[in-house]
Amino acid sequence: MTETxxxxxxxxxxxxARSTDRQDWxxxxxxxxxxxxxxxxxxxxxxxxxxxxxxxxxxxxxxVQASTDGGRTWTESAExxxxxxxxxxxxxxxxxxxxxxxxxxxxxxxxxxxxxxxxSTDRGEHYELVRGLWDHPHRPTWEPGFGGGAVHTIVxxxxxxxxxxxxxxxxxxxxxxxxGQTWAPSNPGIRAGFMPDNEYPxxxxxxxxxxxxxxxxxxxxxxxxxxxxxxxxGATWDSIAEGLPTDFGFTVLAHPRRPGVVWVxxxxxxxxxxxxxxxxxxxxxxxxxxxxxxxxxxxxxxxYTCVLRDAASLDAxxxxxxYIGTRNGDVFASADEGETFQRIATQLPDVLVVRAAxxx
Amino acid sequence: MPxxxxxxxxxxxxxxxxxxxxxxxxxxxxxxxxxxxxLDRAFSGHRILDGKVRDERGQIRRHVKVFVNGEDxxxxxxxxAPVPAGARVxxxxxxxxx
Numbered sequence: 423m424t425e426t427x428x429x430x431x432x433x434x435x436x437x438x439a440r441s442t443d444r445q446d447w448x449x450x451x452x453x454x455x456x457x458x459x460x461x462x463x464x465x466x467x468x469x470x471x472x473x474x475x476x477x478x479x480x481x482x483x484x485x486v487q488a489s490t491d492g493g494r495t496w497t498e499s500a501e502x503x504x505x506x507x508x509x510x511x512x513x514x515x516x517x518x519x520x521x522x523x524x525x526x527x528x529x530x531x532x533x534x535x536x537x538x539x540x541x542s543t544d545r546g547e548h549y550e551l552v553r554g555l556w557d558h559p560h561r562p563t564w565e566p567g568f569g570g571g572a573v574h575t576i577v578x579x580x581x582x583x584x585x586x587x588x589x590x591x592x593x594x595x596x597x598x599x600x601x602g603q604t605w606a607p608s609n610p611g612i613r614a615g616f617m618p619d620n621e622y623p624x625x626x627x628x629x630x631x632x633x634x635x636x637x638x639x640x641x642x643x644x645x646x647x648x649x650x651x652x653x654x655x656g657a658t659w660d661s662i663a664e665g666l667p668t669d670f671g672f673t674v675l676a677h678p679r680r681p682g683v684v685w686v687x688x689x690x691x692x693x694x695x696x697x698x699x700x701x702x703x704x705x706x707x708x709x710x711x712x713x714x715x716x717x718x719x720x721x722x723x724x725x726y727t728c729v730l731r732d733a734a735s736l737d738a739x740x741x742x743x744x745y746i747g748t749r750n751g752d753v754f755a756s757a758d759e760g761e762t763f764q765r766i767a768t769q770l771p772d773v774l775v776v777r778a779a780x781x782x
Numbered sequence: 783m784p785x786x787x788x789x790x791x792x793x794x795x796x797x798x799x800x801x802x803x804x805x806x807x808x809x810x811x812x813x814x815x816x817x818x819x820x821l822d823r824a825f826s827g828h829r830i831l832d833g834k835v836r837d838e839r840g841q842i843r844r845h846v847k848v849f850v851n852g853e854d855x856x857x858x859x860x861x862x863a864p865v866p867a868g869a870r871v872x873x874x875x876x877x878x879x880x
Contacts, residue, residue, distance in 0.1 A: 479834075480845055481834075481875040482796070482833075482834035482835075482843065482846070483833065483843050485833065498830065499830075500829040501829055502833045502838060505838040506838055511839060513837035513838055513839050513841065514837070
């Protein structure tokens with residue numbers, strides 16, 4: 423029987439929601455109570471039920487924990503699974519992103535704070551620093567966003583293992599065409615309105631999240647003021663913010679099968695981080711951002727919360743499930759591609775990451 | 783004549799990671815040892831503790847305290863502080879968080 427799981431990482435632990443019909447849900451947890459869970463990956467490649475979690479104890483530091491039974495039981499390596507090499511004189515602060523690679527079932531990427539990318543070739547048991555990005559001459563000038571300076575988005579290209587995109591706050595988008603050995607900034611068209619002089623710098627944009635669509639070379643990006651689409655794998659970017667109630671937000675999701683279908687969760691403004699008109703909502707486009715429409719049935723009004731950059735996810739079912747988690751500890755699920763939502767968790771700590779998947 | 787061993791007392795939050803062990807006894811070398819050397823010896827058989835108490839640079843984590851005979855070593859010389867033979871060393875989680 424297929425089970426849908428929703429991993430919910432929060433400031434104070436991880437919860438797992440489960441359902442066999444995406445209507446009735448059970449909530450398990452907490453795992454890692456009082457530890458921050460900022461990243462989760464559900465690895466279903468080759469039929470696995472592996473869940474990886476970036477966990478940080480305020481006392482005992484960051485680590486990566488692994489479950490091979492869909493998040494029910496967890497193990498931690500006695501040796502540090504992910505650590506900076508001695509010559510960097512750097513300590514890991516937090517694992518912000520865990521991304522299974524679509525081209526190699528043994529590869530898992532990790533984006534961390536401070537700004538760095540790691541790669542595992544043994545399914546997430548051990549990670550090695552990607553030197554090409556660490557040694558990039560721009561690195562000393564990458565600024566931390568409010569959440570810290572981190573590589574928070576990793577987008578490998580299916581079918582082209584040499585092609586990987588990362589995004590960071592506030593360094594912008596960088597791409598590698600040789601599997602991570604060398605990197606170049608790739609932000610043409612992305613505005614950095616917070617810069618005093620040049621609003622279109624080579625790098626330094628505050629990209630919040632990038633999602634891969636199903637069109638040829640299709641990517642979508644939600645920025646700190648700005649929503650963008652790329653048709654050329656991130657070489658260039660065009661604004662698709664027109665028609666949205668606001669161009670600010672943190673997260674973006676792209677349909678796993680249908681080109682041009684994309685969701686964002688708008689936030690009123692950089693200085694007003696609540697839903698537009700205090701109505702929690704997602705905005706959906708079916709034409710790659712040419713037009714947008716609100717989806718809010720089942721989502722609360724009088725809402726003064728916020729959905730962070732990784733606190734949203736899609737599942738792979740048909741129709742696609744849409745999941746969002748809020749800073750006031752609610753998680754909402756839609757089994758009909760965003761048309762209607764129901765609350766599947768409430769009163770949790772603030773939600774940092776949501777990841778949904780089907781396990782068989 | 784062997785020196786008195788050092789007793790490293792673990793906080794409750796770490797004991798579950800090492801099967802409930804509350805205290806690790808470490809032989810004192812003939813010469814004096816530092817906090818860093820003591821922790822190397824104490825954690826050699828409990829590797830998971832090393833990543834909890836120290837970062838990968840070997841520094842005591844920000845919200846962890848190491849007391850040597852009642853004195854907070856993290857306020858003074860840190861990992862270079864001397865640990866005399868027979869010392870009682872407490873590792874504690876700092877009173878912090880929200």
